[in-house]
Amino acid sequence: MSKKIRLLYMEGVSPLRSQTVYHAVGYAMKADTPNTIIMVSPNGPYVCIGYHQDIQKEVDLDYCTQHNLPVYRREVGGGAVFLDNGQLFTQWIFHKEDLPASLEERFKLYIDPLVATYQELGINAILRPINDIHVNGKKIGGTGAAQMGIAEILVGSLMYTFDKKTMSQVLKVPSEKMRDKIFESLEAYMTTMSEQLGSAPDRAMVKDLYMKKVAEAMGAEVYDGEWTAEEEAMAQEIDARFTSDEWLYQKGQLHQQGVKIHADVHIVEAAFKAQGGLIRIIARLREGRIDDVTISGDFTLLPVFALGALEQSLRGSAATPETLKSKIEEAYYRLGIQSPGVTPADFTTAIMNAVTPPQAA
Amino acid sequence: MIFHACDIPEDLYYDIERDVWIRFDGDVATLGMTDVAQTRCGKFAAISFRDVGKNIAQGKTLTTIESAKWVGPFPAPFSCEIIETNEAGFGKDILLANKDPYGVGWLVKVKPTNLENEKGGLSTGNEAVERYKERIKKLKINCLRCID
Numbered sequence: 001m002s003k004k005i006r007l008l009y010m011e012g013v014s015p016l017r018s019q020t021v022y023h024a025v026g027y028a029m030k031a032d033t034p035n036t037i038i039m040v041s042p043n044g045p046y047v048c049i050g051y052h053q054d055i056q057k058e059v060d061l062d063y064c065t066q067h068n069l070p071v072y073r074r075e076v077g078g079g080a081v082f083l084d085n086g087q088l089f090t091q092w093i094f095h096k097e098d099l100p101a102s103l104e105e106r107f108k109l110y111i112d113p114l115v116a117t118y119q120e121l122g123i124n125a126i127l128r129p130i131n132d133i134h135v136n137g138k139k140i141g142g143t144g145a146a147q148m149g150i151a152e153i154l155v156g157s158l159m160y161t162f163d164k165k166t167m168s169q170v171l172k173v174p175s176e177k178m179r180d181k182i183f184e185s186l187e188a189y190m191t192t193m194s195e196q197l198g199s200a201p202d203r204a205m206v207k208d209l210y211m212k213k214v215a216e217a218m219g220a221e222v223y224d225g226e227w228t229a230e231e232e233a234m235a236q237e238i239d240a241r242f243t244s245d246e247w248l249y250q251k252g253q254l255h256q257q258g259v260k261i262h263a264d265v266h267i268v269e270a271a272f273k274a275q276g277g278l279i280r281i282i283a284r285l286r287e288g289r290i291d292d293v294t295i296s297g298d299f300t301l302l303p304v305f306a307l308g309a310l311e312q313s314l315r316g317s318a319a320t321p322e323t324l325k326s327k328i329e330e331a332y333y334r335l336g337i338q339s340p341g342v343t344p345a346d347f348t349t350a351i352m353n354a355v356t357p358p359q360a361a
Numbered sequence: 362m363i364f365h366a367c368d369i370p371e372d373l374y375y376d377i378e379r380d381v382w383i384r385f386d387g388d389v390a391t392l393g394m395t396d397v398a399q400t401r402c403g404k405f406a407a408i409s410f411r412d413v414g415k416n417i418a419q420g421k422t423l424t425t426i427e428s429a430k431w432v433g434p435f436p437a438p439f440s441c442e443i444i445e446t447n448e449a450g451f452g453k454d455i456l457l458a459n460k461d462p463y464g465v466g467w468l469v470k471v472k473p474t475n476l477e478n479e480k481g482g483l484s485t486g487n488e489a490v491e492r493y494k495e496r497i498k499k500l501k502i503n504c505l506r507c508i509d
Contacts, residue, residue: 052407052427077406077427101500103403103430131430147433253452254407254427 005218006034006225007211011203015046015083016239019072022091022155024235026148028228035098037214037222038091039207045084045163047071047170051146052254053080060172069170072242073250076144076155079260082170086161086192087141088203090114090210092154099152107131107143110154113213114141117158120209123196132263138191139262158210159192160200171259177294178269181282182259185292189261257357258285265291270354274299276341279350283319290317290324293351301339309335310347319355324348362490367396367504369493370463374485376438377492379420382463383438383483392423393467394435394458397497400504403428405455410446410469417441419479423469439479441471459507 010021018040025036047069049055055071058080064071069082092110100106111127118125118133118140128134131143133156143156168183194200211222241247258268261284269282277299284292293314301307313331317323328344331337362369369375374383380398384391394402407427417423422434423443446469450457458466473479484492 050427051425051432052409075432077430077432101401101502103401107430145431147431252407253409256406 003220004034005214005220005222006036007222008036008038008040008225008227009207010038010040010227011088012043012085013040015042015044015070016072016242017235018042018083018089019048019074020235020238020242022093022153023075023148023238024231025091025093026146026151026153027238028231028234029093029095029149029151031095031150033095034225035094035220036092036225038093039088039210040091041085041088042083043085045069045082045166047080047082049073049080050078050252050254051075052077052252054252054254055248056172057252058172060170063169067166071248073248075148076146076153077254078142078144079256080171081142082163082167084163086163086194086200087157087159088206089155089157093148093151094154095150096147096152099154103145104130106145106152106154109217110156111143113210113217114156114158116213116217117206117210118193120213121193121197121201121206123193128263130263134262135191135196138189140191140193140196142262158206160203160206161194162186162190162192164190173259174269175280175282177296178267178282181267181284181292181294182261185261185265185267185284189265258354268354270350270357271297272346272350272353274342274346274350276300276339276346279342279346281350281354283351283354285319285355288319290314290319290351295347295350299339299342301337301342303335303337306331306335306337310337314351319351321348321352324351364490364494365497365503367400367493367497367502368463369396369490371486371490373463373489374483375489375493376482377484377489377496378482379436379438381436381438384467388472389444389470390441390473391467391470392435392438394426394462395493396462396504396506397493397500397502399458399462399466399506400502401500402426402433403430404459404507405451405457407455408448408451408468410448411443413443413445415443416474417443417471419475423471435468437471438483439473440475441473443469443471445470456507461506 115125141157141159146153164186173179215222258266264287266285271280279297282294310331325348380395409425417437419440423437424435
C-alpha cells in the first residue's frame, strides 16, 4: 500500500457534512486517490439512521421536530443514533487492496489505533470482536463498514461525551417504560472519555495522539491534507440527496430485535394475551441471559409484592423456555403466588416472545 | 468443485473480481453472489432491490446488501435490464443467499444489453475453478453457510 495517508481534519462542520464528507471521498475515489482518514465533528446535534432503517418506525420524528434535530440516513448499516459535538468521528476511506479481505481483520486494523489512543489516555479500552470497543464491559463507541464506489469505508468515533438521555428520547419505542429501560441500560453499558477521565481531554492533543497511533499501526506517514474540488462537488451532490424526502423516507427493510446497546446487550419487548389478561415484558438480555426484566399488564397477581420478587428471581437466568418456566414455577411455589387465568407457562411464553419474536404467518 | 469449503459449480459463468455468478438461459441471465461473496459479506440483515425495468451499466449496483457488519453493492457483471428480482424470496427468508447462494438465493434476473462487448471478463468451467482457487488462496478464506 501507499505509505502515506491523507488526513482531513474537520472540526465543527454542519451535521449534514459530518456524514456526507466520507461518502463524498468514497464516491470520488479514483485509483490515484490517497487512502484518507477524516476526523470530523459536527457543530450541532442530529440523528443518524442506518441505510436500511425505516425512519418512521425507528425515530420519534415529533420529538426531533420539537427539538430542531435534523435526521439523516447514512449509507452504512446499523441503527439510529443521536450524535453531537461530543464525538469526533474517525472515518477511513481506503482502497480495498490496502485493507484485509476479512471483515474481522479489517475491523481490528481500524479499531487498534482507537484502542491505543484510549489506552495512552489512561482508559482501559479493548477490542471486543468483531467491532466494538469496550471499557470494563461498557461500550465506548461503535463502528461500521461499507463499500462506496471503489472505496472501502470504516467509521467510528472517539467519544468525549455522549448524551444518553437524548439518545433514549429520539428513538421511537412502544412505551415510556421501554424508553426508561433504554436510558438505564445506556447508563449501565456505555461510557465516554469524560466519564472515564473525569473531564474531556484536549481535542488537539487527542487528534495528534490518534494520528500517531494510526501511523504506528499502519507503518505509514499520516499527513494533513486538502479536500479537493472534486470531493467538494461530490459532497454537494450527496448533501442534496441526503436532504431529499425520497432518500430520507425510503422504506427500510431492516428488522432488528429490540434496541442494541452493545454487542452483548439488547433491550427487547413483547406482549402476550393470556386468558387472565395481557402480559407485557421489557427485558434486557446480556449474553443470552436475562439481565433485567420488567413485567406489567392487566392481569391479577397476588400477593402484591410477588411481581417484583418474580422479576428478581429471573435475573441472571438463561433465556430458554425450560429455565424460565422452572424459575417461575419455583417462585410461584416459594411465594404462594395466585394469578387467576395466568400460568407460569404464560409468563414464559411472554418472555420468550421478547427473546425470540414469533415469526409472522 | 469444493475448495476451502467454497463451492464453485463448473456449469456457471463467473465475474470473479466482482464475485458474481451467472446462469444463462436464452437471453436471460440469473445472477447471484458466489459462496465466497456471501461468506465475506456475512449474514444478511437487509437487501434493497432496484426496480424491474431499470437499465444498469456494467459495474453499477443491482442491489444493496446490508449484513451484520457491512453495507455494499451487488454489482452488475455486464450492462443489463432488470427483469425480475428475488425480493419475495428474501422477504420470507433474509438468509437465502447465506444458505443456498447458487439456488434459491439468486438475486436478480436480467437481460444483457451489451454482452458481446462485455463478456471478456467472464469465465466458466475449469478456467473459472482455477481462477477462483487462486482468489480464495489470496483472500485466505474458508466458506461458511447458514443452516437455519
